[in-house]
Amino acid sequence: MLENKLGIDNYAQLAREEERISKKKALELFEKGLLENLEAGKFATLQVIHKYLFEDIYDFAGKIRTHNIAKGSFRFAPVMYINAALENIDKMPQSNFDEIIEKYVEMNIAHPFREGNGRSTRIWLDHMLKKEIGKVVDWSKVDKDDYLLAMERSPIKDIEIKHLLKNALTHEIDSRDVYMKGIDHSYYYEGYITFKTEEL
DSSP: OOOOTTOOOOHHHHHHHHHHHHHHHHHHHHHTTTTTTSOTTOHHHHHHHHHHHHTTTOTTTTSOOSEEEEETTEEOOOHHHHHHHHHHHHHSOOSSHHHHHHHHHHHHHHOOSSSOHHHHHHHHHHHHHHHHHSOEEOGGGSOHHHHHHHHHHTTTOOHHHHHHHHTTEESOTTOHHHHHHHHHHHHHHHTTOOOEEEEO
């Protein structure tokens, strides 16, 4: 169980409340135009997104994790290298679709937060796509299993995730419905996976 501001000690109940609150906050991000003046593709922008989504739930909202984490046999960036990884990601080019997805893959490997990386990083990705190429992903057109497998393989070969997301691009960048499909699907993709953690 993650320590939380809600005083919840039941995993399923915490997952439900996390979903409800972060969805509400994600919608506020869109409706209030809070991302419009933020620089696309920067970690500082991802921090703003993560803090806004989770500040009512976790003390660590928007803060770089202090634990090493892994999913299955895959270990995300070790804590001691996270800051260097994030600095490198900030410097990566993002002028076209391929470059943007390569940056997204690297941010997934960095996995800078203790929880909520997938949700906040997908909003960050769409913000970057919108600013740079005038498109966003319609996540309702992305198959869950194909996405998870492609992301799992992306650190070695990113052609699958590029193909999958390119086929789901839409010009409806200002559509509330398209945006909310992405938020709704974030839970479908993540499935509240439990990560192995190590206290440092």
